[in-house]
Amino acid sequence: KNEVEQSPQNLTAQEGEFITINCSYSVGISALHWLQQHPGGGIVSLFMLSSGKKKHGRLIATINIQEKHSSLHITASHPRDSAVYICAVEEGNDMRFGAGTRLTVKP
Amino acid sequence: DADVTQTPRNRITKTGKRIMLECSQTKGHDRMYWYRQDPGLGLRLIYYSFDVKDINKGEISDGYSVSRQAQAKFSLSLESAIPNQTALYFCATRGGVIPDTQYFGPGTRLTVL
Numbered sequence: 001k002n003e004v005e006q007s008p009q010n011l012t013a014q015e016g017e018f019i020t021i022n023c024s025y026s027v028g029i030s031a032l033h034w035l036q037q038h039p040g041g042g043i044v045s046l047f048m049l050s051s052g053k054k055k056h057g058r059l060i061a062t063i064n065i066q067e068k069h070s071s072l073h074i075t076a077s078h079p080r081d082s083a084v085y086i087c088a089v090e091e092g093n094d095m096r097f098g099a100g101t102r103l104t105v106k107p
Numbered sequence: 108d109a110d111v112t113q114t115p116r117n118r119i120t121k122t123g124k125r126i127m128l129e130c131s132q133t134k135g136h137d138r139m140y141w142y143r144q145d146p147g148l149g150l151r152l153i154y155y156s157f158d159v160k161d162i163n164k165g166e167i168s169d170g171y172s173v174s175r176q177a178q179a180k181f182s183l184s185l186e187s188a189i190p191n192q193t194a195l196y197f198c199a200t201r202g203g204v205i206p207d208t209q210y211f212g213p214g215t216r217l218t219v220l
Contacts, residue, residue, distance in 0.1 A: 004149075033209070035209075041195065041213070041214050042211065042213055042214070043197060043199075043211040043214075044211070045208045045209050045210070045211075048207040088150070093157075093163065094152065094166070095140075095152055096166075097149040097150040098149055099147055099148060099149040
């Protein structure tokens with residue numbers, strides 16, 4: 001059973017700051033996902049990674065398979081980035097989720 | 108229109124009642140999932156289906172059953188609801204030759220008294 005740990009649990013930043021959210025897992029995986037859960041509850045898929053790095057707009061996701069670690073970076077953060085960010089790992093057909101990181105970006 | 112819809116969006120029920128949560132999708136995806144979310148615990152997989160004839164248990168299937176009535180519809184049932192099944196329930200789909208993105212429904216908030 002894979003254990004998925006996210007850090008920090010809560011993060012408050014000022015608008016414009018560079019944000020990093022971390023995710024660690026305990027056993028080998030086939031892929032890692034980053035999700036965003038809006039304050040209203042809706043969940044949006046941001047990235048799926050199996051190696052390296054992906055970028056979409058101001059969001060960058062990286063994964064280090066050897067270290068069993070992934071990071072989600074947000075450049076030039078904005079109040080609309082305020083949400084819960086969730087890391088999830090795939091092992092075969094199973095999906096395990098972290099508890100999430102609550103990000104608040106203040107203007 | 109939303110790609111993945113869930114009904115009802117909110118439901119309050121009593122212990123022992125049978126409840127059905129419904130999910131429909133217009134993505135044409137084969138893979139559908141039911142998750143529950145509890146504060147501080149993250150999402151957990153209840154059941155998943157890769158095809159109309161394919162149903163699989165997830166991490167926490169006890170107390171739940173599912174039905175895949177068609178490619179577009181995946182229902183979750185609580186045969187006899189209990190208070191610790193109070194949670195936010197999400198349906199999701201995934202598809203394509205190399206499935207990557209999951210598309211989540213808006214969630215159903217279920218309260219069992």
